[in-house]
Amino acid sequence: MGSLFIGVGYNGLRITSPDGQNWSAPVTGREGEIYRTVAFGNGLCVAAGSYGGSNLYAATPDGKTWKSIEKDAAYSRYVRGLLFAQGVFLGLGGDGGAVGVSRPFETHSPDGVTWTEPHEFEGNYLIRRAAFGNGKYVGVGDRGRRAVSADGRQWQDLPHVKAIDTLVDVAFGNGIFVGVGLNGLRQRTTDGQTWTDRQLGEEGEHLNSILWNGEKFVAVGFGVTFTSTDARKWTRLPNHNAPLTATYGNGVYVGTQWKGRLLFSTDAVEWKETKKCDYHVEALGFGILG
Numbered sequence: 001m002g003s004l005f006i007g008v009g010y011n012g013l014r015i016t017s018p019d020g021q022n023w024s025a026p027v028t029g030r031e032g033e034i035y036r037t038v039a040f041g042n043g044l045c046v047a048a049g050s051y052g053g054s055n056l057y058a059a060t061p062d063g064k065t066w067k068s069i070e071k072d073a074a075y076s077r078y079v080r081g082l083l084f085a086q087g088v089f090l091g092l093g094g095d096g097g098a099v100g101v102s103r104p105f106e107t108h109s110p111d112g113v114t115w116t117e118p119h120e121f122e123g124n125y126l127i128r129r130a131a132f133g134n135g136k137y138v139g140v141g142d143r144g145r146r147a148v149s150a151d152g153r154q155w156q157d158l159p160h161v162k163a164i165d166t167l168v169d170v171a172f173g174n175g176i177f178v179g180v181g182l183n184g185l186r187q188r189t190t191d192g193q194t195w196t197d198r199q200l201g202e203e204g205e206h207l208n209s210i211l212w213n214g215e216k217f218v219a220v221g222f223g224v225t226f227t228s229t230d231a232r233k234w235t236r237l238p239n240h241n242a243p244l245t246a247t248y249g250n251g252v253y254v255g256t257q258w259k260g261r262l263l264f265s266t267d268a269v270e271w272k273e274t275k276k277c278d279y280h281v282e283a284l285g286f287g288i289l290g
Contacts, residue, residue, distance in 0.1 A: 004063045004289055005247065005254050007262060008035035008047040009282040012056075015275075016063040020254040020264050023275045027066070040287020041084025046112030047283075048079045048091055055079050055093075059112030062289055069113055077105065077118055081139075085132035090152045091115070092139065094126045102126050102142070106152055121155050123147065133172030138192035140167035140179050148192030158193055165198075173212025178231045180207035180219045188231035197232050209246040211253070211268075218268045220246050220255070225268045241271040249286030256281040 005017045012029020033056060035049035046059045053075035058068035073079075079093035089112055094104040104126050105118040127139035127147055137149040144161035167179035167187070177189050184201015201207075207221035219226040219234075220242055228234040243255020243263045253271075255263040260277035 002289065003250060003287065004045070005249060005284065005286050006038060006045050006047075006060075006063060007254075007256060007281040007284045008038050008049070008058075009256075009260075009277075010034050010279040013277060013279045013281065014047065014058070014060075014066065015262075015277065015281065017254070017262075019250065020252045021274045023262060024063070026277055026279075028279065029068075034282065036080060036282050037082040038283045038285040039082045039084045039089055040285055040289070041089060042087070042110065043288065043290050044112055045285065045287060045289060046082065046084075046089050046109070048082045049282075050078050055091075057109075057112055057115065060289070067113055069115075071115060077103070079107065080126060081128045081130060083130055083132065085137065085152070088152075090130070090137075092127045092130060093118075096126055096142070104141075104155075108152065119153055121153065123155060123157055127155065129167075129169050131170045131172040131177055133177060134175065134190065136192060138170055138172070138177045138189065140170045140181075142166070146179070146192070146195070156193075158195070168206070168208055169210045171210040171212045171217065173214075173217060174229065176231060178210055178212075178217050178219075178228075180210040180221070180226075182206050184221065184224065184226070186219060186226065186228075186231065186234065199234065201226070201236070208244055209255075211246065211248040213248050218248070218253070220253075220268050227268075237269050239269045239271070241273070243271060245282075245284060247284040247286050254284055254286070256284055 012033035015026040035047040054070040076095040079091040081092040094102040125142035127141040130139035143163040146158040147155040167181040184205040246255035263271040
């Protein structure tokens with residue numbers, strides 16, 4: 001089929017673009033459906049979110065036809081992160097409203113429709129974002145949680161991490177994992193256990209997305225974009241009209257901003273609005289379908 005950008009969000013919104021600038025008419029679902037995360041793999045795009053007390057999953061092979069299912073989440077066991085690695089889609093979640101007893105879990109699927117029952121793993125806080133590389137998963141989450149896993153089922157936490165060092169996003173490239181977070185926080189690791197080269201930006205420069213574009217890491221936040229090939233030496237670039245979250249593909253960057261605004265950039269510094277949806281676009285992804 002080819003490559004596509006796909007955005008998902010509120011009221012079951014799903015929208016596609018071949019180039020990040022020209023967007024399809026949005027597909028919507030029921031009022032109250034929210035897709036919060038999206039991933040590509042096995043020629044599919046899979047989105048995960050919630051509706052009422054259930055987890056909601058949808059999969060498409062072409063960006064046009066979607067197959068969706070619901071699985072009971074008991075109004076608390078919601079999937080919050082999704083990635084594709086080792087031939088399966090891995091969903092990560094828990095009870096985000098329970099402080100210190102969030103009962104984190106994983107669930108996985110080969111096709112985005114048939115999911116295993118939630119499997120709980122150790123830890124008090126959710127893992128919300130994860131990346132795969134060097135034969136392992138590295139995850140980051142609430143109150144500074146950092147963890148590593150060989151299979152996505154059992155996770156080993158990095159001890160003694162402070163909540164102030166919470167990483168919001170993590171990416172893999174050039175043989176290393178890079179995490180970004182509050183106040184311009186940037187750190188790197190090769191194994192998920194030893195994090196080095198901790199650097200901060202200015203207060204309020206919260207970094208929401210870290211992307212590997214094949215040549216360098218690009219961290220995008222409020223008012224600033226940082227770039228680096230090795231996550232040791234960074235170039236700081238003031239940005240304009242930056243998104244809340246971003247993705248990269250086919251040499252361009254695509255982001256989303258409240259409410260329902262889709263943004264486009266060639267350098268992750270200057271962003272322009274290309275479409276405004278009636279409902280907010282919560283997550284974006286890029287990949288190959290078919």
